[in-house]
Amino acid sequence: MTLYDETIDCKGMQCPMPVLKTKMKIDTMAAGKVLKLITSDPGSCKDIPAWAERVGHKLLSNEETDEGYLFYIERGE
Amino acid sequence: MESFTALELFESMKNGEVFLVVDVRNESDFNESHVEGPSDFEIVNIPYFDFIEDEANCLAKVPTDIELKIICAKESSSVFVATILESHGYQNLSYLENGFQTWGDLLVPTRLHSNGYNLWQFIRPAKGSCSYVLGHGNEMFIFDPSRNVEFYNEFAAANGMKISHVFETHLQADYISGGPQFEDVIYAVNDEDFSWAAYEYYSLADEEIFTLSGGYQVQVIHSPGHTPGSTTFIIDNKWMISGDTVFILSIGRPDLGGQVVEWAKQLYHTLKTKITVLPDNLMTLPGHFSCWKREFNDGVIGKTFGEIIELNSNIYSIDNENTFVEFIKDNMQPQPDVYSEIRKVNVGVINPDSCKQKEMDIGKNQCAASAAQQ
Known part of the structure; x- marks a missing residue:
């Protein structure tokens, strides 16, 4: 179980919304804090990791669960 | 906008x-x-x-x-x-x-022949693949359909035809076939490729002839090599549906099944005894193409068999089995991992949901390999 500080639920949203909402949320967090993100759009499987890498956030884990696609992202500097 | x-x-x-x-x-x-x-x-x-x-x-x-x-x-x-x-x-x-x-699903039909019977080529630009539709009266034959079955059904209806037979040139590994999804048709395939299928099918015999209404003939030639069940169809002694045996700029690779020497030998014998003996003036219609510039002319992917032999003289001039096997080995490339899964879908032993099939059909999906990343 990964520990996290904040959570955001993007189920039911299609791209670009999950990335947009995640960006807005993580921008409010301090570096090193962890965001738990859930999406239902299969497109986010690759888009979220690709975006996080681009921006300098650290993707701690990424898995498909019964609830949806679950990501833990650590805010970068 | x-x-x-x-x-x-x-x-x-x-x-x-x-x-x-x-x-x-x-x-x-x-x-x-x-x-x-x-x-x-x-x-x-x-x-x-x-x-x-x-x-x-x-x-x-x-x-x-x-x-x-x-x-x-x-x-x-x-x-x-x-x-x-x-x-x-x-x-x-x-x-x-x-x-x-x-774009991945797009099929572009072009009529190749309209005198007596109709023959269309359906180019699928995203995959560089072709399927073929032959029709006369209200009867329609389809060769190597892709998974956009609705498109073929609507095309048949729009032309006042009913699909009676669906043929495969071989068990496809690079795209998901629409063949098993057609209802109330004869699904005609070769046992050598399809014996492990989870559904019923009609087993094609070498040299068998199918007659379309109007008396037009489709001749079956078992042409193993690319796969053991590969089949070539000759329509009206004018057209060769060559599947993945003869391409315009190459031949079908016989190394996808992991038995490169054995299948390459089969392919060599097929080319020598069954394919190069066919008339040079047959218009050859391949299952795939790789180069728009060199293969797409006047909206069609096709050349006479004579032109193809000339374009590929380095292959067709080989007259020794061992030399041929060496040629194949020298040109081998890795195959995408998804190919073995696509084969299983095409024989019906696995049935992923539609979303997953779309992803498999368009390219690899990396979502499953989703352990923690560093």
């Missing part, structure tokens, strides 16, 4: 129009597969999430003096990016309706 369909995009390419495709999908999806076609248009990949993070830098990559065609996975990210571009004064832009998947 203007939009375009996948077919309209293909027509724009075919007409040699000048435009820039802005593909806003992520980089790995773009690298796996992106729009290509019969003309050299410009294309750039700028993921939509880059527009979210660094708009100015993205705008700097998009020229203002050329028509822009924006493509994303579904549609909404294209509209998102188009809206940003419009707000910065870009005017000549449009987006792909329903996203990249519609």
Whole structure:
């Protein structure tokens, strides 16, 4: 179980919304804090990791669960 | 805001129009597969999430003096990016309706023959593959259909025809066949490839002849090599549906089944005893093509068998089995991992949901390998 500080639920949203909402949320967090993100759009499987890498956030884990696609992202500097 | 369909995009390419495709999908999806076609248009990949993070830098990559065609996975990210571009004064832009998947599924029918019977080639630009439709009266035969079965059914209905037979040149590994999904048809395939199928099928025999209404004949030639069950069909002594045995710029690779020497030998014997003995004037219609520039002429992928033998004289001139096997081995390339899964779907032993099948059919999906990343 990964520990996290904040959570955001993007189920039911299609791209670009999950990335947009995640960006807005993580921008409010301090570096090193962890965001738990859930999406239902299969497109986010690759888009979220690709975006996080681009921006300098650290993707701690990424898995498909019964609830949806679950990501833990650590805010970068 | 203007939009375009996948077919309209293909027509724009075919007409040699000048435009820039802005593909806003992520980089790995773009690298796996992106729009290509019969003309050299410009294309750039700028993921939509880059527009979210660094708009100015993205705008700097998009020229203002050329028509822009924006493509994303579904549609909404294209509209998102188009809206940003419009707000910065870009005017000549449009987006792909329903996203990249519609390009992946696109079939472009072209009539090859209309005297007596009708023969159409259905080019699938995204895969570089071709299927064929033969019709007379109200009867229709289909060869190597892709998974967009609805399109073939609607095409048959629009021409007042009913699909009676669906043939496969072999068990496909690179795309999901629509064959098993057709209802109330004879699904005619070769045992050597399909004996492990989870459904009933009609087993093709070498030299068997099918007669279309009107008396037009389709001759079956068992031509093992690319796969053990590979089959070539000769229509009306004029057309060769060559599947993955004869290509315009190559031959089908016999190494996909992991038995390269044995299958290469089979292919050598097939070419020598069953294929090169066919008349040079047969118009050869392959299952795949690789080069729009050299293979797509007047809207059609096809050449006479004589021209093909000349174009590939380095292959057809080999007259020794061992030399042929060595030639094959020297030209081997790795095959995508998804091929073994696609074969299983095509014989019905696995049945992933439609969404998963779309992904398999268009390219590899990396979602399952989702352990913690460093």
